Amino acid sequence: xxxxxxxxxxxxxxxxxxxxxxxxxxxxxxxxxxxxxxxxxxxxxxxxxxxxxxxxxxxxxxxxxxxxxxxxxxxxxxxxxxxxxxxxxxxxxxxxxxxxxxxxxxxxxxxxxxxxxxxxxxxxxxxxxxxxxxxxxxxxxxxxxxxxxxxxxxxxxxxxxxxxxxxxxxxxxxxxxxxxxxxxxxxxxxxxxxxxxxxxxxxxxxxxxxxxxxxxxxxxxxxxxxxxxxxxxxxxxxxxxxxxxxxxxxxxxxxxxxxxxxxxxxx
DNA sequence: AAACTCGGCAACCGCCCCTGG
DNA sequence: TCCAGGGGCGGTTGCCGAGTT
Numbered sequence: 681x682x683x684x685x686x687x688x689x690x691x692x693x694x695x696x697x698x699x700x701x702x703x704x705x706x707x708x709x710x711x712x713x714x715x716x717x718x719x720x721x722x723x724x725x726x727x728x729x730x731x732x733x734x735x736x737x738x739x740x741x742x743x744x745x746x747x748x749x750x751x752x753x754x755x756x757x758x759x760x761x762x763x764x765x766x767x768x769x770x771x772x773x774x775x776x777x778x779x780x781x782x783x784x785x786x787x788x789x790x791x792x793x794x795x796x797x798x799x800x801x802x803x804x805x806x807x808x809x810x811x812x813x814x815x816x817x818x819x820x821x822x823x824x825x826x827x828x829x830x831x832x833x834x835x836x837x838x839x840x841x842x843x844x845x846x847x848x849x850x851x852x853x854x855x856x857x858x859x860x861x862x863x864x865x866x867x868x869x870x871x872x873x874x875x876x877x878x879x880x881x882x883x884x885x886x887x888x889x890x891x892x893x894x895x896x897x898x899x900x901x902x903x904x905x906x907x908x909x910x911x912x913x914x915x916x917x918x919x920x921x922x923x924x925x926x927x928x929x930x931x932x933x934x935x936x937x938x939x940x941x942x943x944x945x946x947x
Numbered sequence: 948a949a950a951c952t953c954g955g956c957a958a959c960c961g962c963c964c965c966t967g968g
Numbered sequence: 969t970c971c972a973g974g975g976g977c978g979g980t981t982g983c984c985g986a987g988t989t
Contacts, residue, residue, distance in 0.1 A: 694958080694959075695957095695958075695959090695983095696957080696958080696983090697957090697958085716974080717974075717975070718973080718974065718975090729959095730974085730975090731959085731960090731974095731975085731976095732958075732959075734975075734976090735957090735958065735959080736957090736958080738976095739957075739958085740957075740958095767977095767978065767979085768977090768978090769977075769978065770976075770977060770978085781976095781977075781978085782956085782957080782958085782978095783956080783957095785978075785979085786955070786956050786957085787955095787956090789955095789956095790954065790955055790956075791954095791955090
């Protein structure tokens with residue numbers, strides 16, 4: 681949430697992001713994409729480390745981020761997948777459209793975890809046994825075996841002896857719905873920035889006049905000044921007064937040391 | 948009304964893996 | 969094969985606001 685701004689020894693700003701920094705990051709990423717997170721802040725005019733920019737974008741500024749309360753369905757998915765995968769927040773978040781791993785993780789630690797613990801105590805009459813059958817629940821949600829997933833699994837393996845994703849947990853919450861279901865979820869408050877797919881590319885933003893996209897973006901970036909999308913980007917020396925932006929049109933700006941050859945190939 | 952406590956969550960940190968030279 | 973750079977992930981921190989005393 682809010683952190684007192686400070687600077688590290690290299691002059692990189694830390695702490696809370698200001699609206700102006702958000703504007704710069706959004707403007708740069710939506711126009712040029714995230715070609716290199718480490719170099720990005722330099723070209724975007726930000727005194728932030730690349731990791732901070734990446735995190736800010738992925739967890740907060742990126743469109744299609746779903747904010748607000750979790751629905752019962754989402755919570756069920758989280759509980760189910762956590763029982764299966766453990767603390768693989770990125771894998772869990774991948775199953776929840778619009779949710780970030782950070783948000784899922786926070787929600788787990790601040791809400792679901794406690795709820796499970798409390799309900800577990802309340803329903804002490806339930807005899808919990810380790811049942812080999814809990815894999816039955818896992819078929820409803822397909823966990824992608826992407827490279828990331830495999831990486832995560834590998835990391836888990838290295839960290840925790842021989843454990844694998846398929847070697848499920850000691851206790852499957854889903855075998856005991858009474859432990860987690862009683863708490864109603866206020867799904868009404870939940871909102872999403874857009875109904876479109878999660879996968880976003882820089883090109884998706886370039887023609888912001890496009891009806892639905894424009895509307896979604898306006899609602900999403902409503903906190904910024906109204907002329908955000910029509911104002912030239914501060915660090916942009918190639919503002920096109922027509923309002924139409926072409927991706928990667930200024931290689932010199934993006935890659936000053938390469939003179940543009942980096943993208944288009946040396947001639 | 949003031950002081951205190953606690954929960955929520957944005958953000959940071961450090962480690963690991965992947966990729967390219 | 970080794971090494972360095974970059975990205976991704978999970979754990980943790982710490983501030984603010986709401987609730988409580």
